[in-house]
Ligand code: SF4
């Protein structure tokens with residue numbers, strides 16, 4: 275039988291502290307002292323209040339694909355005899371500690387299936403991502419705080435979708451019922467807290483039932499790859515959709531399924547670091563070639579690529595998997611209110627010929 279515990283709200287901090295002696299913990303929390311500040315997943319420190327009541331501003335992908343990470347360090351060695359030949363030593367040690375993300379949302383965990391296809395499958399496996407992925411567990415909240423920008427059930431997810439999760443957290447009266455969904459999670463729950471009483475257990479069951487039935491968003495994505503291809507050359511359509519875009523790139527930085535990156539070397543004297551940093555396909559320089567040619571010279575081509583990537587190229591390449599988890603972050607964060615649901619929703623209009 276699955277192990278379940280009840281964590282009373284006023285004991286959450288001490289239970290998390292105990293849990294953090296077994297495994298490194300990341301929790302959703304405010305990124306500044308101010309409670310209304312943007313939120314993200316941060317290492318647990320006793321006394322930090324988890325922000326379970328809202329979706330984080332920065333996505334969970336940051337835990338597996340950091341915004342900036344050192345891929346390796348290198349050092350050149352000059353030949354003391356003055357020969358023009360020199361040698362270089364490279365250190366690409368990865369130090370990844372087992373980590374539990376406590377309080378992820380189902381959409382964020384779902385988004386990792388897109389990153390998995392890109393970084394873990396196929397001819398180019400990314401050892402940095404794979405190592406973190408193998409060592410990270412997810413305790414996922416049954417979501418009761420979806421808002422008007424969320425559309426997870428339109429893209430194959432749902433507020434109680436536990437695919438990829440190791441523990442389920444159900445907010446109930448006075449606290450949380452936490453249930454192990456995998457053997458390694460079962461071990462984590464041992465001796466942490468008592469089992470829920472029958473009333474709370476029943477309430478948790480009802481909340482899960484209700485969340486499993488709840489529809490979140492009405493976007494119809496059926497046939498979007500074909501509709502996108504038909505729309506591809508209709509510049510009027512794309513211009514009308516994204517005319518007001520500022521090209522700020524926020525939509526890509528907050529998106530849990532975007533994974534564009536750039537690699538740079540930072541060198542001082544004979545030592546250096548190779549860094550990988552998030553980049554954005556919404557930026558002109560992302561696709562600028564050394565020749566000066568740019569295949570996506572305007573925001574029209576760049577935004578069209580962003581939509582095509584998520585609703586046409588990824589599903590065509592990965593057997594129907596959509597490159598969007600419906601978290602709504604790009605809609606909430608866009609300074610000029612561009613709504614990807616409208617762009618995708620209108621793809622199929624008047625394209626029957
Ligand atoms: S495209 Fe927008 S709604 Fe879809 S996963 Fe990215 S941020 Fe979320």
Ligand code: SF4
Nearest residue numbers: 519520522523525608
């Ligand atoms: S957030 Fe909005 S304005 Fe900024 S690049 Fe994305 S679509 Fe354009």
